[in-house]
Amino acid sequence: xxxxxxLLFSFVLIVLLSAILFSLLSYGSIDKNLLQYMGAVRExxxxxxxxxxxxxxxxxxxxxxxxxxxxxxxxxxGRRWGRGIGMGRNGPxxxxxxTPEELLLLSPEGVVIADSxxxxxxEKISPDTYKGQIRPLYDEKGERIGFxxxxxxxxxxxxxxxxxxxxxxxxxxxxxxxxxxxIAILISLLISVGLTRPLKKLTQATQGFAKGDxxxxxxxxSNDEIGALALSFNRMADRLEQxxxxxxxxxxxxxxxxxTPLFILRGNLESMLMKGDPPNEERLALLHDETVRMAHMVNxxxxxxxxxxxxLPLHKEKVNLISLVQKVVQIFSAQLxxxxxxxxxxxxxxLTFVSLDPKRIEQVLVNLIGNGIRYTPNDGVIEITGRRxxxxxxxxVRDTGPGIAPDDLPYLFERFYRSDKGRSRxxxxxxxxxxxxxGYVEAHGGSIQAENHPxxxxxxxxxxxxxxxxxx
Ligand code: ADP
Numbered sequence: 001x002x003x004x005x006x007l008l009f010s011f012v013l014i015v016l017l018s019a020i021l022f023s024l025l026s027y028g029s030i031d032k033n034l035l036q037y038m039g040a041v042r043e044x045x046x047x048x049x050x051x052x053x054x055x056x057x058x059x060x061x062x063x064x065x066x067x068x069x070x071x072x073x074x075x076x077x078g079r080r081w082g083r084g085i086g087m088g089r090n091g092p093x094x095x096x097x098x099t100p101e102e103l104l105l106l107s108p109e110g111v112v113i114a115d116s117x118x119x120x121x122x123e124k125i126s127p128d129t130y131k132g133q134i135r136p137l138y139d140e141k142g143e144r145i146g147f148x149x150x151x152x153x154x155x156x157x158x159x160x161x162x163x164x165x166x167x168x169x170x171x172x173x174x175x176x177x178x179x180x181x182x183i184a185i186l187i188s189l190l191i192s193v194g195l196t197r198p199l200k201k202l203t204q205a206t207q208g209f210a211k212g213d214x215x216x217x218x219x220x221x222s223n224d225e226i227g228a229l230a231l232s233f234n235r236m237a238d239r240l241e242q243x244x245x246x247x248x249x250x251x252x253x254x255x256x257x258x259x260t261p262l263f264i265l266r267g268n269l270e271s272m273l274m275k276g277d278p279p280n281e282e283r284l285a286l287l288h289d290e291t292v293r294m295a296h297m298v299n300x301x302x303x304x305x306x307x308x309x310x311x312l313p314l315h316k317e318k319v320n321l322i323s324l325v326q327k328v329v330q331i332f333s334a335q336l337x338x339x340x341x342x343x344x345x346x347x348x349x350x351l352t353f354v355s356l357d358p359k360r361i362e363q364v365l366v367n368l369i370g371n372g373i374r375y376t377p378n379d380g381v382i383e384i385t386g387r388r389x390x391x392x393x394x395x396x397v398r399d400t401g402p403g404i405a406p407d408d409l410p411y412l413f414e415r416f417y418r419s420d421k422g423r424s425r426x427x428x429x430x431x432x433x434x435x436x437x438x439g440y441v442e443a444h445g446g447s448i449q450a451e452n453h454p455x456x457x458x459x460x461x462x463x464x465x466x467x468x469x470x471x472x
Contacts, residue, residue, distance in 0.1 A: 057139065199226065
């Protein structure tokens with residue numbers, strides 16, 4: 001069943017149940033309280049009729065011409081009764097106004113002398129069977145002169161006025177129940193449309209996704225759970241679109257990166273085989289370099305994938321990080337000397353005994369320091385600082401190079417990303433260096449960040465959590 005129908009169904013069910021419950025309860029309460037009240041009113045009416053009919057008899061000495069009084073009384077009684085229970089003298093017409101009272105006058109022997117509906121005259125009635133609706137009449141000597149009797153409906157046991165009143169109450173209950181039902185249906189339609197419209201939008205967007213349309217987003221701004229769902233969906237969509245782009249780019253990039261070394265290898269091998277060019281040492285070394293480069297790239301890609309999947313094997317041991325940094329700086333001594341770049345080390349003593357995988361962290365440092373040297377002009381400075389901050393160690397490599405364009409910052413750590421797209425692979429690296437650094441640092445549970453230093457140059461910071469107190 002559709003959500004809209006389910007909501008409509010539940011609302012209607014709730015209203016129907018409440019109407020039934022309400023009428024059951026109200027009937028119970030009418031029986032108890034309202035009927036008690038009506039009984040009192042009936043008693044009062046009998047008192048008034050007793051007074052009037054007695055006076056009539058006493059002034060005339062007989063019941064002659066009493067029919068006209070009786071009919072007038074009955075009609076007036078109906079109006080008064082109506083006003084008493086209804087909306088009042090100046091209010092709208094009451095539900096019982098105009099309903100004549102059924103009133104009978106009996107002789108002392110119980111024979112109907114006069115009747116407001118003129119249908120039961122002459123009928124013999126036993127006063128004892130009409131308790132609560134009959135009243136005896138006496139003259140000043142205490143002699144019984146007759147009875148007045150309020151007629152009751154044989155089916156319900158109420159007078160016509162009381163019946164009419166109960167019918168009105170009944171109608172009011174059902175009319176209000178009906179109105180409540182209509183209102184409930186309207187509200188349920190409004191709510192269900194409000195609920196299902198954004199859900200439909202979400203469904204359309206997910207169907208678009210299933211068909212490969214990654215551009216689909218939903219525009220829902222409500223502050224409820226559906227709004228939160230739409231927000232999560234849009235975030236997921238952004239991420240999936242980005243991943244899809246990365247996946248496509250990766251394949252294109254790998255193909256691109258392999259094409260050049262394969263082209264060099266193939267060209268050289270073909271010229272040796274077909275044209276009979278002799279394989280000299282220089283040429284073989286070049287070809288060897290290309291195969292090493294390819295193997296390196298494939299290896300790097302594999303390690304990045306492993307790191308991203310959280311499956312990169314780490315061989316942690318207690319390492320003197322200061323010595324490790326010095327070792328890496330030593331690797332670059334020739335380039336540093338050539339470009340006259342000075343290195344400043346500022347490493348806290350507490351970093352002499354930390355638990356990490358030395359090979360992976362060495363690779364991170366090689367990539368960061370190597371990039372720093374590559375992008376720093378002659379006579380520049382590279383500053384490496386390291387210290388403990390709370391439960392983690394922070395190492396940063398700052399250079400005095402051109403810094404990073406703000407547009408490149410978010411993509412710097414992606415595979416094959418190079419801010420200078422025109423730069424040839426021989427001038428720079430493979431574009432995997434920072435992706436490797438990120439993968440290895442994250443495998444240690446840490447994070448890496450690139451920023452532009454306010455005084456120029458770029459600064460790369462890695463933060464790695466310390467494993468335990470034994471670390472330092
Ligand atoms: P590559 O091997 O091409 O250097 P990386 O992943 O190491 O690849 O770096 C990606 C890109 O980040 C580089 O192409 C370069 O544009 C930019 N980059 C990295 N380090 C620095 C730095 N120290 N200063 C300026 N730009 C940098």
